[in-house]
Amino acid sequence: MGWFEKKAEKPKIPPAKALWAICPKCKSHMEKSVWKANNCICPKCNYHGRLSARERIAQVADEGTFSEVFREISYSDHLKFHDATGDYKSKVEATIAKLGENESVVTGTCEIAGHRAMLGVMDFSFMGGSLGTGTGERIARACEQAIAERRPLVIFSASGGARMHEGILSLMQMAKTSAAIGRLKEAGLPYISVLTDPTTGGVSASYAMLGDINVTEPRALIGFAGRRVIENTIHQKLPDDFQSAEYLEKHGFIDKIVERRDMKAFIAKMLGYWGF
């Protein structure tokens, strides 16, 4: 075997994706185990990465207190929607089979450092955390149960916006969730909204921005319109930190940026101030 033939042999290495995590914000590389061990937070830039709804619940609810409600509510294919790549129903069914979740928000009752609460946590991996009719219904019912049981409401948002596959009725969920949150406040209950990376479009323009206090995590993306849409409209380059948690705090739309490890204690402290 000649040297040139030997050179052609490729060493067998596993695909890079399996081993390495790349921070989506600062692009620094690290071993996946490091990323996971650091609770999906970048050790370089402190970007707080995405968590699944179940991971988040485990970090916020006291152990063994979370009791899921409204799991019988799921997506609804009112439009029999299909696009170039197939139909909505098959796509969403595949997502359900893969994730074991049947909507983009998980709702339930729990205790947070001993404080009774109604908790809603969105999962970005479910159709981009989009707001469908099932999502809106779960959140509206969560508000109503919170009123009935005198529980404060805490929602962790993570969403690209309304779910266009459900057409106008997904848009109407913005009205439905906002109306339900209005009732919760009227009933004298507090609502803490935690906008996690990313919270944009129809979700930021409804329940996510309606918190009595709105908090977020370092470097989260929060906004209404997409960066590219804005740049194409105004024909200007936007600052790098545009629509970041820090940018929103500076402009007065976020009460506080809270580190992930402090979030649970922060929520409990606020609920305590209000007597819950």
Next chain:
Amino acid sequence: MATAKTKKETRKTAMDCVKIARDAARPHVRDFIAALCDDFEELHGDRLVNDDAAMVAGFGTAGGFKILVLGHNKGATVEENMASNFGMVNPDGYRKAMRLAKLAERFRNPIVTFVDTPGAYPGREAEERGQAEAIAKSLEFFAGLKTPIVVVVTGEGGSGGALAIAVGDRILMMENAVYSVISPEGCAGILWRDGAKAPEAAEALKITAPDLLKLGAIDEVVKEPAGGAHKNAKAACAAVKKSVLAALKELVKLPPDELVERRYAKIRAYGNFGK
């Protein structure tokens, strides 16, 4: 057979409606106001930073009712188009609408809103001044407002920017208007990866008045004159006036608390999950 075929050929596609809904010759908010009101006094400003020309707001008299009118303003001339961002509202516009709606509530003035916008303005200052918060607050605010609200979708009902003044007790929609969670072009760009597939996206999204009536997103379709409102603005405005006044007559009879309860039940039923 022959009639069925002719019918099929002449059926308007969703994209035909999109084109008609965007036609510059369609009546604009000021045309509807002039036809609806015997007198109208426009008021300005959000009392915070700005007066947004994309949102028209003012008090007027219509069929004996003293009302507040709110409406997206695309503008009838090029200068007006520019001044009002083609009807794309900034947060300031939604805050102006809420400020005056609160005043209307205090004096039991019913509210009539005219919806015609491509969407909320996607701009740098719009984001910095809280476009998302302004829309969210509007939805919460109008849902609980203790005065009757009649909504008329007259042209383009563009997503959250439209919905922000479209939460009400009776939702009317003109025959050729469209109302959608996303523009057909935007949807085609994302789901078809090709903006040119907008006609397919428009069909799939079900954005025409008859489709939305079936889905329960609106309450009534207002017929347009033959060929569309742009062919006969006067007749179109008269038809809208008739439906608006009929709706107001019914709604003013309800006590405020019952009105708000009914509105909540209506909003709550979107998506129809029952109990």
